Amino acid sequence: xxxxxxxxxxxxxxxxxxxxxxxxxxxxxxxxxxxxxxxxxxxxxxxxxxxxxxxxxxxxxxxxxxxxxxxxxxxxxxxxxxxxxxxxxxxxxxxxxxxxxxxxxxxxxxxxxxxxxxxxxxxxxxxxxxxxxxxxxxxxxxxxxxxxxxxxxxxxxxxxxxxxxxxxxxxxxxxxxxxxxxxxxxxxxxxxxxxxxxxxxxxxxxxxxxxxxxxxxxxxxxxxxxxxxxxxxxxxxxxxxxxxxxxxxxxxxxxxxxxxxxxxxxxxxxxxxxxxxxxxxxxxxxxxxxxxxxxxxxxxxxxxxxxxxxxxxxxxxxxxxxxxxxxxxxxxxxxxxxxxxxxxxxxxxxxxxxxxxxxxxxxxxxxxxxxxxxxxxxxxxxxxxxxxxxxxxxxxxxxxxxxxxxxxxxxxxxxxxxxxxxxxxxxxxxxxxxxxxxxxxxxxxxxxxxxxxxxxxxxxxxxxxxxxxxxxxxxxxxxxxxxxxxxxxxxxxxxxxxxxxxxxxxxxxxxxxxxxxxxxxxxxxxxxxxxxxxxxxxxxxxxxxxxxxxxxxxxxxxxxxxxxxxxxxxxxxxxxxxxxxxxxxxxxxxxxxxxxxxxxxxxxxxxxxxxxxxxxxxxxxxxxxxxxxxxxxxxxxxxxxxxxxxxxxxxxxxxxxxxxxxxxxxxxxxxxxxxxxxxxxxxxxxxxxxxxxxxxxxxxxxxxxxxxxxxxxxxxxxxxxxxxxxxxxxxxxxxxxxxxxxxxxxxxxxxxxxxxxxxxxxxxxxxxxxxxxxxxxxxxxxxxxxxxxxxxxxxx
Amino acid sequence: xxxxxxxxxxxxxxxxxxxxxxxxxxxxxxxxxxxxxxxxxxxxxxxxxxxxxxxxxxxxxxxxxxxxxxxxxxxxxxxxxxxxxxxxxxxxxxxxxxxxxxxxxxxxxxxxxxxxxxxxxxxxxxxxxxxxxxxxxxxxxxxxxxxxxxxxxxxxxxxxxxxxxxxxxxxxxxxxxxxxxx
Numbered sequence: 001x002x003x004x005x006x007x008x009x010x011x012x013x014x015x016x017x018x019x020x021x022x023x024x025x026x027x028x029x030x031x032x033x034x035x036x037x038x039x040x041x042x043x044x045x046x047x048x049x050x051x052x053x054x055x056x057x058x059x060x061x062x063x064x065x066x067x068x069x070x071x072x073x074x075x076x077x078x079x080x081x082x083x084x085x086x087x088x089x090x091x092x093x094x095x096x097x098x099x100x101x102x103x104x105x106x107x108x109x110x111x112x113x114x115x116x117x118x119x120x121x122x123x124x125x126x127x128x129x130x131x132x133x134x135x136x137x138x139x140x141x142x143x144x145x146x147x148x149x150x151x152x153x154x155x156x157x158x159x160x161x162x163x164x165x166x167x168x169x170x171x172x173x174x175x176x177x178x179x180x181x182x183x184x185x186x187x188x189x190x191x192x193x194x195x196x197x198x199x200x201x202x203x204x205x206x207x208x209x210x211x212x213x214x215x216x217x218x219x220x221x222x223x224x225x226x227x228x229x230x231x232x233x234x235x236x237x238x239x240x241x242x243x244x245x246x247x248x249x250x251x252x253x254x255x256x257x258x259x260x261x262x263x264x265x266x267x268x269x270x271x272x273x274x275x276x277x278x279x280x281x282x283x284x285x286x287x288x289x290x291x292x293x294x295x296x297x298x299x300x301x302x303x304x305x306x307x308x309x310x311x312x313x314x315x316x317x318x319x320x321x322x323x324x325x326x327x328x329x330x331x332x333x334x335x336x337x338x339x340x341x342x343x344x345x346x347x348x349x350x351x352x353x354x355x356x357x358x359x360x361x362x363x364x365x366x367x368x369x370x371x372x373x374x375x376x377x378x379x380x381x382x383x384x385x386x387x388x389x390x391x392x393x394x395x396x397x398x399x400x401x402x403x404x405x406x407x408x409x410x411x412x413x414x415x416x417x418x419x420x421x422x423x424x425x426x427x428x429x430x431x432x433x434x435x436x437x438x439x440x441x442x443x444x445x446x447x448x449x450x451x452x453x454x455x456x457x458x459x460x461x462x463x464x465x466x467x468x469x470x471x472x473x474x475x476x477x478x479x480x481x482x483x484x485x486x487x488x489x490x491x492x493x494x495x496x497x498x499x500x501x502x503x504x505x506x507x508x509x510x511x512x513x514x515x516x517x518x519x520x521x522x523x524x525x526x527x528x529x530x531x532x533x534x535x536x537x538x539x540x541x542x543x544x545x546x547x548x549x550x551x552x553x554x555x556x557x558x559x560x561x562x563x564x565x566x567x568x569x570x571x572x573x574x575x576x577x578x579x580x581x582x583x584x585x586x587x588x589x590x591x592x593x594x595x596x597x598x599x600x601x602x603x604x605x606x607x608x609x610x611x612x613x614x615x616x617x618x619x620x621x622x623x624x625x626x627x628x629x630x631x632x633x634x635x636x637x638x639x640x641x642x643x644x645x646x647x648x649x650x651x652x653x654x655x656x657x658x659x660x661x662x663x664x665x666x667x668x669x670x671x672x673x674x675x676x677x678x679x680x681x682x683x684x685x686x687x688x689x690x691x692x693x694x695x696x697x698x699x700x701x702x703x704x705x706x707x708x709x710x711x712x713x714x715x716x717x718x719x720x721x722x723x724x725x726x727x728x729x730x731x732x733x734x735x736x737x738x739x740x741x742x743x744x745x746x747x748x749x750x751x752x753x754x755x756x757x758x759x760x761x762x763x764x765x766x767x768x769x770x771x772x773x774x775x776x777x778x779x780x781x782x783x784x785x786x787x788x789x790x791x792x793x794x795x796x
Numbered sequence: 797x798x799x800x801x802x803x804x805x806x807x808x809x810x811x812x813x814x815x816x817x818x819x820x821x822x823x824x825x826x827x828x829x830x831x832x833x834x835x836x837x838x839x840x841x842x843x844x845x846x847x848x849x850x851x852x853x854x855x856x857x858x859x860x861x862x863x864x865x866x867x868x869x870x871x872x873x874x875x876x877x878x879x880x881x882x883x884x885x886x887x888x889x890x891x892x893x894x895x896x897x898x899x900x901x902x903x904x905x906x907x908x909x910x911x912x913x914x915x916x917x918x919x920x921x922x923x924x925x926x927x928x929x930x931x932x933x934x935x936x937x938x939x940x941x942x943x944x945x946x947x948x949x950x951x952x953x954x955x956x957x958x959x960x961x962x963x964x965x966x967x968x969x970x971x972x973x974x975x976x977x978x
Contacts, residue, residue: 025887025888026887026890028895029886029887029892029895030887031895032892032895032898033879033883033884033886033887033892033898033902034830034870034871034873034874034879034883035828035829035830035831035869035870035871035873035899036830037830037895037896038829039829039832039896041823041829041832041833042823042829044824044827124824125820125824126813126815126816204930205930206894206896206930207832207834207840207842207894207896207897207928207929207930208832208834208894208896209834256894256895257894258832258894258895258896259893259894259896259930259931261930288833290836291834291835291836291837291840292836512894513892513893513894513895513896513931514893515893679890680890682890682936683890683893683931683932683933683936684893685933686932686933686934686935686936687893687930687931687932687933688933689933690930690932690933690934691930713835713836713837713839714835714837714839714840714928715837715839719928719930721924721925721926721927721928721934722920722921722922722924722925722934722937722938723921723922723925725933725934725935727917727935727938728933728935
């Protein structure tokens, strides 16, 4: 079973005790274990109709004509809607989160296999699907652009001819760092290592697919929309803009969500179709995509073709890192990233190392594939950045003949250098890397593993040990730097204490399994002394929560968690004034301790927060100028991101006869600052590590030369089961964030970011006897077999 | 067509289409939404229910095929207000996060314990290997099932007047949590 190692000597003062009630059970679990969770597909409304979407069978084609007459005559059908009909309502196109546009239903062309072409609304799911078969679409097939490397070739078919004046498939260029300074360092370096590194397209594939129930009331003009969204408030604003329904008439409800991982950040055409379906029929309409629809049409992740270069001295001092990236964004730029960051936070590719120069140049292109780009717990492209740097550092270790742990330890940013500004302009808030790395090595028994490996190699057995050390940037804003379509990345929080001393806290972020109902109650409990059981957490309903940007990029704890702590302190400040009146002493003479104000020097004289709550709502007098009630609201605009870090060590065995990789052990030491609920943190880490095994060894959304998606079901897109993953060995260090009110950092994506390079580094290490320095994911047996025989090919 | 089956000990009769899947019959016709729908291809296992005591994937069973048989879903796992030890184990050991795969996982786990009351970690992993969880990384699910096994064994032992404390740690939310230095 998993061992949890603690290093008390690395703790800072405020981490001696966990926040709130530490390792407590989740408040949401009693409903889930009884099958009483309420997901979107569980919503049943009187008279509700069902919507199904007709999708393009081809990757690139002009639509010549659509005949819906047979579908309209099909039993149970209430409406059939095409792009041409939406165009009349000015609803055929919608903005994406990256300021591009995306077709709700195709009007002129289809641009990827699985694109939405028409929809049917019928009395039940089966009738709707039957009618799809009866829609006759005539396509004029066009050559597709499948290989991103060829997208900008002269004569390549132009995918986005809907954009005025567009004559190629160029999406955007982006650069960061100092090109000239980096070139100068490379020119004088002893050692330069270059490697082509591909992060193939993968998919988050949450267990619950995407869907919505739209209920438009034509009499009062109100729209209620239950939907699988990680950002209900941002979605509401965008629906107001797209559909023209006034924002105060829209209620977006994200009930229980069956996993998100970034897949539920964008607005998908299906949500808009459900709204239109309800407006057209005057009935509630449910749309729930099936698994194939989820895999072929919703937000994918990665698809970065990278060249990494690293410059160093002969004795292992890393001097500079340079990278050139070709990014495949699919048919529409649907990336969910802050507007000023078209490549997300890829700029942290300098990793955890103190270097002299860095430079990145990126070109993004359109291809005939599904849109998306930022998803699968990637922390806004940090997954790609960390994979690049941790892979290229291992390549350097190989070139220098140095142990990869030693090379990393030699180049870490030192604790006294924080806050540390990287060569690409990111200000790392805090970090103490060496203890984290040392703890992972101690837990792994690193020296002993290397001895075992040597013995096995002598016997012809293939064992590999892989290391990855990551620094993440999570918790977007501040709002002046980060926005989504003009909406600043900040989050509101409201706290009300009821007369009997129970409380409700309302969040702008939304849980997809992260346990917000528990951890946010714990944060508030720590600040205001009301037990977590007495604090109800409301989230995922725009009518009942303050505005904010939502849950993705590990931003709930860094942003909304800070808001929860600060709103509780605001309530506590008011409670102090009321207490001073109750105890007839000045405010300065009161001390706060775990749920009560005590008179300094007379600890017997005190009032609890519950006493104060009753007084705040009661008939007695309150101090001069104090309004009744005990509640507060704030909007928290973070001053910086938080920068969690971690050291991961993976041990693999490779079968020399079949090339099958087995992950024997995985040691993960995470430092996410102050830890609120260690049980939940460990759960988040475990899940991310499993994602890493999937991406490193199994998962890939591939396409054939015609643009057909080859990962369109769970029979083709392989996700780890309990048999492909080991038991996890987790540990932690604690380096609080200096700017977060309770010192916490995000953790939700750390393991997804950090584990793929550790696993690939381990496999490459195992294949060292074959002279392998790099092999691309997914490291399936056939790809490992090829690598062993010296003809490894990139996966795309 | 007309179909009659017993669902969670209650006999139900409904008029259905012959092609209706059992998962849709349970969810849409009977309103038992604890059973989920995840992949259509028998890969994810979020739709697992029991058919005559055996776990089956209800997305690939026709409702008509369940006619005359006994079906049990997650709603039929607890005995009234008393949770099954498997349900308690999942809560105690953080065996769930988003909760979507959980009903299917618990149904498989209960069936495993019914035929093997003391499964090893490897046996538990094998038993749930036809099901996918995207959140937990499986280790806590394995622990949850072990928790249930140990507690059932202890409960049985107590019936024979042996008092042995549980071998697996427990967190009590009512008081100060175990393991908290606060």
